[in-house]
Amino acid sequence: xxxxxxxxxxxxxLIALAALLGAGLAAPLATGAAAxxxxxxxxxxxxxxxxxYSLVALGLVxxxxxSGVYNFAQGAMVLLAAxxxxxxxxxxxxxxxxGGALLMMVGLAWLVERLVLRPLVNQSPxxxxxxxxGILYFIEGFGQLVLGNDIYKVDLGLPxxxxxxxxxxxxxxxxxxxxxxxxxxxAAALVLALALFFQRTATGRALRAVADDQQAAQAIGIPLxxxxxxxxxxxxxxxxxxxxxxxxxxxxQFSLAEVALKALPVVILGGLTSVPGAxxxxxxxxxxxxxxxxxxxxxxTSGLGVAGGGVENWFAYVLALLFLLVRPEGxxxxxxxxxx
Amino acid sequence: xxxxxxxxxxGAARAGGRADPRCHALLEVRDISLSFGGVRAxxxxxxxxxxxxxxxxxxxxxxxxxxxxNVINGLYEPQRGxxxxxxxxxxxxxxxxxxxxxxxxxxxSLALFGGMxxxxxxxxxRNLRMRTGLLAQALRIGPAEREEIAHRRFAEGxxxxxxIQAHRRTAVGQLPYGLQKRVDLGRALAMEPSILLLDExxxxxxxxxxQDMCRFILSANDEFGTTIVLIEHDMGVVMxxxxxxxxxxxxxxxxxxxxxxxxxxxxxxxxxxxxxxDAA
Numbered sequence: 001x002x003x004x005x006x007x008x009x010x011x012x013x014l015i016a017l018a019a020l021l022g023a024g025l026a027a028p029l030a031t032g033a034a035a036x037x038x039x040x041x042x043x044x045x046x047x048x049x050x051x052x053y054s055l056v057a058l059g060l061v062x063x064x065x066x067s068g069v070y071n072f073a074q075g076a077m078v079l080l081a082a083x084x085x086x087x088x089x090x091x092x093x094x095x096x097x098x099g100g101a102l103l104m105m106v107g108l109a110w111l112v113e114r115l116v117l118r119p120l121v122n123q124s125p126x127x128x129x130x131x132x133x134g135i136l137y138f139i140e141g142f143g144q145l146v147l148g149n150d151i152y153k154v155d156l157g158l159p160x161x162x163x164x165x166x167x168x169x170x171x172x173x174x175x176x177x178x179x180x181x182x183x184x185x186x187a188a189a190l191v192l193a194l195a196l197f198f199q200r201t202a203t204g205r206a207l208r209a210v211a212d213d214q215q216a217a218q219a220i221g222i223p224l225x226x227x228x229x230x231x232x233x234x235x236x237x238x239x240x241x242x243x244x245x246x247x248x249x250x251x252x253q254f255s256l257a258e259v260a261l262k263a264l265p266v267v268i269l270g271g272l273t274s275v276p277g278a279x280x281x282x283x284x285x286x287x288x289x290x291x292x293x294x295x296x297x298x299x300x301t302s303g304l305g306v307a308g309g310g311v312e313n314w315f316a317y318v319l320a321l322l323f324l325l326v327r328p329e330g331x332x333x334x335x336x337x338x339x340x
Numbered sequence: 341x342x343x344x345x346x347x348x349x350x351g352a353a354r355a356g357g358r359a360d361p362r363c364h365a366l367l368e369v370r371d372i373s374l375s376f377g378g379v380r381a382x383x384x385x386x387x388x389x390x391x392x393x394x395x396x397x398x399x400x401x402x403x404x405x406x407x408x409x410n411v412i413n414g415l416y417e418p419q420r421g422x423x424x425x426x427x428x429x430x431x432x433x434x435x436x437x438x439x440x441x442x443x444x445x446x447x448x449s450l451a452l453f454g455g456m457x458x459x460x461x462x463x464x465x466r467n468l469r470m471r472t473g474l475l476a477q478a479l480r481i482g483p484a485e486r487e488e489i490a491h492r493r494f495a496e497g498x499x500x501x502x503x504i505q506a507h508r509r510t511a512v513g514q515l516p517y518g519l520q521k522r523v524d525l526g527r528a529l530a531m532e533p534s535i536l537l538l539d540e541x542x543x544x545x546x547x548x549x550x551q552d553m554c555r556f557i558l559s560a561n562d563e564f565g566t567t568i569v570l571i572e573h574d575m576g577v578v579m580x581x582x583x584x585x586x587x588x589x590x591x592x593x594x595x596x597x598x599x600x601x602x603x604x605x606x607x608x609x610x611x612x613x614x615x616x617x618d619a620a
Contacts (some may be wrong), residue, residue, distance in 0.1 A: 193478075201477040202470040209453045209464045216451035219413060220531060221439025221468040273455070 013326040021288070028295040037170030042294050043287060048180035050286020051187045052249075055242035056263040057270065057278035058190065059235040064272045065198070066207035066231045067117075068125045072132040075260020076139040077236060079252075081105055082243030083143050086152035086252040094156070098244070105236025108139075113229045121224060122214055140257065149254060154247040158182050183245045187279070190241060194234075194275050207231060211273075265320030271333020280331060285316045365424070366391040366567055367412070367535055372421035374407055374591075381407040382418070383591045389535070394561055394568045396582035398575075398602075400611060403588040405571040406448055409537045412569070413438040413445050439468060444533030446524040448540045448571070454513035458523050461512050462498055465530030466491040498526045502556060518549040522556070529560060536560065538570035542577055550574065554581055579603070587611065 028034040034042070056078055063071040084104050088097035116131050143149075159178040167173035198204040210217045210227050218224060246256055262285065270281025293312040300311070323330065365388035374382040382404045389395045397405045410416040412423060414433030423430045425441060433443075444465075453461050470477070470491065476484035499505055502522045507515055512523055521541065528536055541557060542550040558581055560566045572578045578585060579599045587595030587602060589611040595602050602608055 196478040197474070200480060201474050202467050203474060203477075205456075205460065205464055206467055208456060208460075209467075212453035212455055213451045215415060215435075216447060216453065216527075217464075218415065218435035219439060219445050219447075219451075220465050220527060221436045223436040 017322055017326050021284075024296070025287075025291060028291070034295065035171070037166075037172060037174055040170070041174050042290050044174070044176060046287035046290030047283055048177065048184065048286070049290065050283035051180070051184045052242070052246055052259075052282075053262050053266050053285055054279045054282025055183075055187055055190070055238065055245060056260045057266040057282055058194065058275065059238040059242065060263055060267050061270075061272060061275055061278045062194070062235045062238065063231055064211070064267075065275075066211050066227065067128065068211050069128045069132060070272070071135075071235070072129070073136040073139055074235065074239060074263065075257040076136045076143070077105070077108070077239035078243040078246065078260055079254065079256040080108070080139050080143050080147075080243075081236065081240035082154060082247035082252045082256060083147045083152065085240070085244060086154045086247065087147050089154065098240070101240055102237060105240055106233045109229055109232030109236050112232050113225055117228045118225055140254075144254075151251045151253040152247075154244060154252055156244060156248045158248060179249065183249075186241060186245065190238065191275060191279055194238075197234075198275065203227075203230065262316055265316040267330070268320040269323050269330055271330025274330065274332035277330055277332035285319065288319055289315050365389065366426060367569075368424040369408070369412065370422045370424065372408070372411055372418045372423070374404075374411060374416055374418045380591050382411070382588075384421070385588065385591070385593045386421075387586045387593065387596055389567060389569055390584075392561070392565055392567055393583040394557070394570070394581055396578045396585045396599075397569065397571045397588060398573070398578055398585060399588035399594075402590075404591040405588055406539055407591075408588070409445060409539055409569070409571065413443050413537060439531065442531075442534035443537065444528035444531040444535070445537035446521075446528050446539060446541060448543065450517075450520050450524060452512045452520055452524055452527070455511060457509050458499070458504060458512055458515070458526075459495060459508045461523055462495045462526045462530045463491060465498075465527040466495060468531065495530055498530050501529070501559070502526045503552075518545055518552075521545070521549075521553065525553075525556060525560075529564070529566075532564070533566060535567045535569065538568065538572075540571050540573065542572065542574055550577060557581060 029036065029039055056074060059074045059077065060071055063069060063074070081101050081104075084101040085094075085097050088100045092100070112135060116135060117128065120128050120131060159182075162175050162177045164173040165176055198207065206217070206222045206227055207230075209220070210222060210224060214224060217227075243252075243256065246259065250256070250259075263282075266281040266285050267278060268281075269284055270277025270279070289312050292315040296315075297311040368386075368388040370386045372382050372385045373380075385404070385408065387395075397408060399405055407416060411418050412433065414435040414437065417432045423433060425443075453464060456464070470487060472484040472487050476482070477488070480488070499508060502525065504519060504522055504526070507519060512520060515523065525538070525541065528538075538557065542553045545553065554577055557568060557570070561568050570582070572582075582599060584597065585595070585599055585602045586593060587605070587608045594611055595605045595608040597605070
């Protein structure tokens with residue numbers, strides 16, 4: 001039975017949740033709480049920060065898809081890549097610095113495969129998951145020790161000054177960050193490349209096979225070690241891109257690794273196994289957060305008399321929790337069906 | 341003609357007129373010993389497999405049958421002994437190298453890629469044979485396109501052979517057990533192996549499913565010339581389709597010969613009826 005023929009009754013919680021989110025999205029406009037121009041600005045701002053979340057989530061999805069393991073160290077990898085680029089760019093031109101950082105991420109992938117994944121082959125995913133916690137602390141410590149723990153700058157030469165568009169339709173126009181637009185373009189290109197890689201290439205099929213069953217994958221001639229090296233290298237590359245975009249926006253500092261925690265609700269929403277899911281999940285979280293901060297918080301303050309600050313900090317997690325209740329596999333994730 | 345009769349006939353036909361086994365061993369294990377901590381799974385087990393035969397490994401639970409297959413395809417590393425493949429000697433195999441040298445296998449407890457479709461599972465068996473570059477495959481240009489089509493054609497052939505056309509696009513995890521077993525066999529066949537290791541291919545099946553599976557195994561053996569090594573508990577199946585049988589008990593080889601010889605072997609009968617083992 002194809003999943004589409006699922007009875008509507010079984011889906012009502014998801015539909016209800018979607019309706020709730022939709023209503024929340026439309027409420028500020030419908031109630032006249034926001035001018036359309038301002039509303040659009042908030043929406044776009046949310047989409048843009050969503051793109052950044054998606055970039056981090058992509059790395060997570062990659063590793064999960066090919067080893068069934070949630071890589072706790074992805075945030076630290078983002079930080080490490082950005083840090084390496086920032087420090088290297090102090091002594092060499094930027095392209096060389098980026099190249100050096102990429103080499104470093106590939107080196108990290110090689111070390112992880114040799115020292116962590118290979119000894120743990122055919123162990124249960126939870127064991128490898130714990131190992132990624134270890135990798136996280138190693139990277140943070142190593143990064144501070146070797147690369148320093150100040151705030152550093154990465155200047156990609158992206159246009160900093162915002163553009164004002166659509167002045168004809170909205171009073172005062174809409175403010176758009178050009179930097180964010182470039183970031184969105186980069187993310188889109190990355191997603192397209194990864195989707196092609198997973199769906200169309202023999203290596204992509206091998207990656208999916210390894211995620212499903214390691215022993216069987218070995219038995220059909222897939223060398224696990226090489227596959228893991230490839231995956232962690234690609235995840236390192238994605239981390240580098242995310243680190244550069246984040247870093248040029250916020251400065252390279254240790255809080256970058258914290259921002260990466262936001263990728264957790266993103267992948268819960270989108271589904272841990274889905275590249276498009278990481279993108280859609282990131283956009284939903286980004287928009288939801290901004291909307292909640294700008295419109296929900298004042299409403300809470302005036303309605304309930306509570307101090308509405310800090311909604312942005314917890315909103316994503318509450319949303320993820322709701323999704324876990326309604327659709328644990330996420331919007332686009334593979335549903336795990338087992339006959340027993 | 342019922343498949344069973346077919347099976348018996350084919351088995352009998354192949355039992356006669358074989359050249360001296362010593363000269364034609366395609367695969368030979370010599371003195372294989374394997375232990376996990378204090379547990380001795382295999383103790384100095386030797387046997388050979390001749391090109392194009394159906395070789396059964398039987399024995400009570402825990403006899404070391406699956407361990408033997410795992411040694412042959414490299415999932416386990418034996419402490420002693422060698423594996424000879426086409427006259428080349430190995431102290432241990434590595435799984436992907438074994439696959440490269442033409443050894444395919446199926447698993448006792450299913451080990452399919454549950455999230456992938458039947459077609460993708462079988463195509464995964466073709467992975468080793470894909471040659472074009474990543475970029476070419478991703479963009480489906482020229483040679484990559486042709487390669488994909490050729491492999492797809494082969495995969496469709498396997499799907500037809502196993503009579504699972506209707507389930508091509510179904511995620512394997514959703515199929516009933518008997519069909520999953522077929523997909524497992526299909527993925528192995530897609531590798532065009534010279535040796536096929538089957539770990540309890542008919543376990544948990546009803547009579548009809550067993551007959552189907554035996555038919556597929558014998559056809560693979562006949563039509564593709566695949567040499568088959570199988571573990572099986574159903575004596576009816578073993579006697580019908582195998583040319584020679586190895587009997588393991590408590591990690592030791594206690595019998596080796598044609599089904600007829602094994603059927604009347606005192607030691608084998610004792611092992612199966614549970615006669616106490618000597619302390620020596």
